[in-house]
Amino acid sequence: MEDNYNDIHANILAHLPEKSLLRFRIVSKEWCYLISSAYFSRCLNRSSMFPSGIFLKMRHSSNQPKYHFLSLHGKPVRDSFRCLTFVNDSAGIKILQSCNGLLLCCSNNRIAETNRNYYIYNPTTDQYATIPKPGYRTPNTIFGVILAFDPLKSSHYKVVFVRSSRTFNHLYQLEIYSSQTRLWSFSSEVQEFNYSKGAYCSGFIHWMTNSGASLRFDVDRERFQEIPLPDDWNQHAKTRYFKESGGLLHLIFTNGRHSTRQFDVYEMEKDSSRWSVKYRVDLDALISEYPEMIHSNFGPSDWDYHAYRVLAVVRKENEGSFIVLHIPGKAISYNFKHQTSTLLHDFAPGCSHIEGCITIETDDSFPYFGSLAIV
Incomplete structure (x- = not known):
């Protein structure tokens, strides 16, 4: 009872x-x-499997990175520009990744790796945990760090470090920290790859390079697998977005030889067998409304002729899925079904040319999920 x-x-x-x-x-x-x-x-x-906001790292915020909190509900947030001050870190704190309500953060400046601190931070409760150092060893280069946290499966998380190998026969090795045991474990050496950008989704860490090379890691079984590319991927394709939303992986790429006004949003099948086109985007109406999106210094087939960055894909079957775009000086939401746009925030009112506007890159975008998860 x-x-x-x-x-x-x-x-x-x-x-x-x-x-x-x-x-x-x-x-x-x-x-x-x-x-x-x-x-x-x-x-x-x-x-609450969907983000209610996005932390955006503002460019030109040097030693103490500043973040703008962009509400996805269209309501302005008081004191939206702020530094992360949950712990007194003299180097400043930057966000590396957002994962289901928790933020993976680290010391900001380029100091020796042995002196850099890594943190797990819950912005809802303002609680944090410092990840203990695994102990000094040589060499000590980190090529990538990923937080793996799925609150629907466990209240614990793992942090996967891709580091230089302790032997000289291989270049990379995984070191994994578990919040459950508070201990480190070491994997065998792993293959050479670009591990700098990754996404955690449903028990797997996925990596994909701009050129289309792809790989995934089963966090529990500690096994690597290759993942397929979309059927229409070709040598001219470039990755614009590769992140998780609603428990599924999404990919956006454009072909440098064709207009970037239209593109598809791909979604990975749950069994990771193939990519399928989930949404189609046509920015003609948006470009007509915001002509500053056309970069006069480039040609129509160039990568940045249409100036925009994809900040987030928000997959909401019942209420309407949408994409969040950063165009020169502004953040816009675009509804896939109705093909309508909404201005979420104007960073530079009155700006009419690209060079004078605030620019936010895709890698500077970190979704916020309300969570009471204990770190």
């Missing part, structure tokens, strides 16, 4: 805003225990 009581309360509370839940913890000991539990965190994530 008590379990049913908690289930009912958990399902009701899971639909409330995160800020309200943080306040409701003081109602009683029972509510505090329930809201702070791993079980409730899973209930909350089932009801």
